Amino acid sequence: MDFMKPDTVLDLNNIRQALIRMEETIVFALIERSQFYSSPSVYEPKKFIPNFEGSMLDWFLLQLEKIHSQVRRYEAPDESPFFPDDILPTILPSINYPKILADYSNEINVNDEIKKFYVHDIVPKISCKLGEQQENLGSVSTSDVECLQTISRRIHFGKFVAESKFQNDKENYIRMIKEKDVEGIERSITNKAVEDKILERLEIKAESYGIDPSLKFSQNKQSKVDPKVISQLYKDYIIPLTKKVEIDYLLRRLEDDF
Amino acid sequence: MDFMKPDTVLDLNNIRQALIRMEETIVFALIERSQFYSSPSVYEPKKFIPNFEGSMLDWFLLQLEKIHSQVRRYEAPDESPFFPDDILPTILPSINYPKILADYSNEINVNDEIKKFYVHDIVPKISCKLGEQQENLGSVSTSDVECLQTISRRIHFGKFVAESKFQNDKENYIRMIKEKDVEGIERSITNKAVEDKILERLEIKAESYGIDPSLKFSQNKQSKVDPKVISQLYKDYIIPLTKKVEIDYLLRRLEDDF
Numbered sequence: 001m002d003f004m005k006p007d008t009v010l011d012l013n014n015i016r017q018a019l020i021r022m023e024e025t026i027v028f029a030l031i032e033r034s035q036f037y038s039s040p041s042v043y044e045p046k047k048f049i050p051n052f053e054g055s056m057l058d059w060f061l062l063q064l065e066k067i068h069s070q071v072r073r074y075e076a077p078d079e080s081p082f083f084p085d086d087i088l089p090t091i092l093p094s095i096n097y098p099k100i101l102a103d104y105s106n107e108i109n110v111n112d113e114i115k116k117f118y119v120h121d122i123v124p125k126i127s128c129k130l131g132e133q134q135e136n137l138g139s140v141s142t143s144d145v146e147c148l149q150t151i152s153r154r155i156h157f158g159k160f161v162a163e164s165k166f167q168n169d170k171e172n173y174i175r176m177i178k179e180k181d182v183e184g185i186e187r188s189i190t191n192k193a194v195e196d197k198i199l200e201r202l203e204i205k206a207e208s209y210g211i212d213p214s215l216k217f218s219q220n221k222q223s224k225v226d227p228k229v230i231s232q233l234y235k236d237y238i239i240p241l242t243k244k245v246e247i248d249y250l251l252r253r254l255e256d257d258f
Numbered sequence: 259m260d261f262m263k264p265d266t267v268l269d270l271n272n273i274r275q276a277l278i279r280m281e282e283t284i285v286f287a288l289i290e291r292s293q294f295y296s297s298p299s300v301y302e303p304k305k306f307i308p309n310f311e312g313s314m315l316d317w318f319l320l321q322l323e324k325i326h327s328q329v330r331r332y333e334a335p336d337e338s339p340f341f342p343d344d345i346l347p348t349i350l351p352s353i354n355y356p357k358i359l360a361d362y363s364n365e366i367n368v369n370d371e372i373k374k375f376y377v378h379d380i381v382p383k384i385s386c387k388l389g390e391q392q393e394n395l396g397s398v399s400t401s402d403v404e405c406l407q408t409i410s411r412r413i414h415f416g417k418f419v420a421e422s423k424f425q426n427d428k429e430n431y432i433r434m435i436k437e438k439d440v441e442g443i444e445r446s447i448t449n450k451a452v453e454d455k456i457l458e459r460l461e462i463k464a465e466s467y468g469i470d471p472s473l474k475f476s477q478n479k480q481s482k483v484d485p486k487v488i489s490q491l492y493k494d495y496i497i498p499l500t501k502k503v504e505i506d507y508l509l510r511r512l513e514d515d516f
Binding site (some may be wrong): 002003004020021024025028031032035048049050056060063064067068071072073076091092095097133134135137138139141142200201204205207208209212213214224 | 260261262278279282283286289290293306307308314318321322325326329330331334349350353355391392393395396397399400458459462463465466467470471472482
């Protein structure tokens with residue numbers, strides 16, 4: 001994605017390619033996380049860090065976002081911080097991105113929901129074991145951050161899908177937005193055949209990337225992460241939340257006249 | 259690896275399994291890095307960060323190591339910082355690891371060499387293009403850190419190999435160490451057949467993980483990273499530097515009597 005060229009970013013073909021490529025990043029990150037125990041105390045508020053209300057994961061995420069913001073991560077239209085109130089100004093010269101999304105787009109942020117389903121539903125399913133090993137809690141947090149950031153980027157990419165659809169069918173969307181026709185908007189952004197294809201492709205990827213190919217003909221060819229868990233993650237969370245982002249973005253689209 | 263149980267850590271079979279599993283982490287990290295341009299200014303000292311002598315990558319690595327050290331990353335015997343003089347004390351309770359390696363083992367650190375070959379030889383070969391895009395320099399640094407940390411862990415794992423070999427053949431090693439018989443030590447830790455097997459396995463992994471499996475029968479099945487580059491990385495750098503770590507560790511082994 002070249003965010004300096006708005007036309008290419010809003011080309012649905014390019015968006016689709018970017019989304020497909022993000023599947024690799026997500027599958028790789030989940031496979032890495034699967035090396036560790038579920039580690040519930042990483043997610044427990046006030047457990048480890050003195051004078052800090054959140055969990056160890058929160059603390060870790062927050063510190064990283066402070067660093068990443070200083071090299072302008074959150075200036076990019078495809079990045080959404082988990083702690084938008086605590087990020088720092090960039091120490092690099094700002095990039096003046098051309099306008100691609102509506103001005104309110106930063107206000108659409110479902111990271112709290114992402115953290116919730118990730119911690120409560122995904123972690124126990126992808127961890128190699130329930131329980132924890134004290135000496136791996138740092139590695140767990142590092143791994144979790146990778147998973148969360150990449151899932152967050154995937155879901156908030158819905159904003160580009162939404163803007164692209166709006167641009168391509170303005171008249172229709174303006175009518176639906178004015179009528180607050182949420183169902184109509186949802187129908188317009190839903191393509192069951194495409195969704196089924198995504199789920200199918202994900203299982204193939206999870207299997208291909210999760211099995212050591214040099215063990216293909218041995219008895220030990222167990223997949224590192226259950227491919228069904230990855231397609232379920234998309235079905236239950238990533239696809240519905242992407243749609244939520246798209247709908248939330250579209251419903252406010254008349255606030256910004258560009 | 260369960261560092262609370264020294265016997266299991268020094269079991270060569272377990273070490274081998276851990277090294278094989280690290281291949282995935284390395285290949286995944288390189289594939290992620292390959293999405294971006296080579297981005298030479300990330301590696302240029304004093305280019306971006308005011309009042310900082312190093313490069314943007316150095317700054318980024320340093321900030322991360324400060325955070326990671328606070329959740330005790332560098333207490334672990336398998337982790338070696340790139341900025342050992344600047345890491346911070348842990349804010350979590352310390353883990354009292356049982357003694358597995360000699361006391362001087364932290365002094366054996368080849369991270370400067372790792373950064374050098376990575377930046378100069380690997381980055382240009384795995385990047386999707388030479389040149390750079392200003393808006394991706396942060397992503398490049400994040401990706402580079404993953405690659406560097408995982409390659410560093412792989413190479414410094416040689417310390418466990420060395421300790422294990424020493425334990426299993428003390429008499430012979432003590433003699434070679436006393437005679438400063440570097441060639442003898444090198445011979446004793448070299449197994450050409452195993453090395454060839456590693457290189458072969460890596461090409462298979464790079465290919466399996468670098469090609470979208472849902473495109474297997476399409477014309478577009480280009481691998482994200484050239485598998486030859488990954489096996490070459492092992493042949494030219496990872497395997498020789500691991501041996502250097504092993505030899506450096508063994509040559510000093512009589513300093514510590516345990």
